[in-house]
Amino acid sequence: MTWIEVIVLGVVQGLTEFLPISSSAHLRIVSEVFFGQDAGAAFTAVTQLGTEAAVLLYFARDIGRLFMTWVRGFTDPQVRTLPDYRVAWLVIIGTIPIGVLGILFEEQIQTAARNLWLIATTLIVFGLLLGLAEKVGRQKVELQQMKVADGVILGFAQAMALIPGVSRSGGTITAGLFLGFTREAAVRYSFLLAIPAVVAAGIFQVPDVFAGDGPTPAQMIVATVVAFALGYASIAWLLHYVARHSVYLFVWYRVVLGLLLFVALGAGWISAY
Template identity: 40%
Template sequence: MDWLHLIILSLVQGITEFLPISSSAHLILPSQVLGWPDQGQAFDVAVHVGTLLAVLICFRHEVIATTRGWLAHVFRRQVSAESRLGWAIIIGTLPAGIIGLLLEDYIEQYTRSMLFIAATTIIFGLLLWYADVKGRRVAEMDQLTWKSALIIGFAQALALIPGTSRSGITMTAALLLGFTRQTAARFSFLLSIPLILAAGGLKAVELAQSGEAAPWNDIFIGAALSFVAAFLCIKLFLKALDALGMLPFVIYRLLLGVTLLFIAL
């Protein structure tokens, strides 16, 4: 893989994975707009590893506490806020996992055009703005129920469509349910862990089954760059979220969507 492509795509993946602007759209577009070749399975594995490490380190205390609480509930029937959060993450993960397995081929075939991505970028950007403006923004993490987790989980399944943004649509759903911006963002990031782990593992298996020699230099560099970009992005996003709200990301999505429409038409 060309070094320039590797560096740019790794940084783009790390920056866009957790911002509500769609990482999948940004990774698909270089091949269609700039004529870049497909980044390949090794790159996909690398950036998944990098972004997974970033979110795990940023939320290490929550991950450890939630895991312990969930295990305590499973084996000792001890109910706690942490155990409820653990079950909420599991429930919220199921819709995207099941729907992804059933419809992956259809989605790959029919939803990756530039015109389609432009439309979803604009539509879901406007929906994010509506949720941020109209949401009550009062509920905290301890008010998360299995029903709200399931609703957010079905919203997350929409992120299988390029241009939607996994973080964007889950935050949108959480805001519409009345959660605060911080809770919406933090639950979205925690909810990303199982999916990133599953997607990265699947890509690793595909790479191993392909019989191709693993380009370890590309993997290490891609993982490192995406890790740094994702780590800084999460920290800065959470720090600035309450002051800025979602409007800057909505404006970016609208500008990007209009630009893509202009190119596509």
């Protein structure tokens, strides 16, 4: 990989990771359109370490509070009645589906699921589902009111993002809105829920990213740092945006991008693999 490719993909990762538009789809599309090759699922997983570091920094106070409450709950029965204790456990529970399915379907995720025809379809279908969730969701439930069933459903919604084009945050936000959560609550939980799964996947796939003609360690460090910086800014922007606006902007963006991708594939301008 060239330095230009590495930097461009790091920028794409940072800008799109937290928006409900699928960073993995954008990395796949940009790689194919501008560089004529797929950067690979491993590259995506490792650069996500940078964006998850941004989450850890941005939500450091919330994460620290949840973790300490969770630890205290093992010895103090009164702590177990606190909303933070329940939320901490729901982050753990919600991580299980993506972990199990990621291991079971690792080969398909890295090969067949990266077909651009499939990505174009998931961009449009899950974009429309996001729009429907925005329209019918009650948007009254806050994060502290989550139930175990909510955590399980949102966990499976996140797991669907193993298919590029679905979007980890998009799937979680969509399910959250359908369950009646406010936009901000759904977004915040999607950030917290992603931390264990993304960090584990990134570390697990570090050896794979350097195989063959992949990037050098120095290039991956630069890409990850770029993703971190832009990811931090993206978190702040998204939380500010969803507190005041609907998610229809992302719905229209996903649909238009999916349609353009169908046109490009149908015309033979780009390859699906």
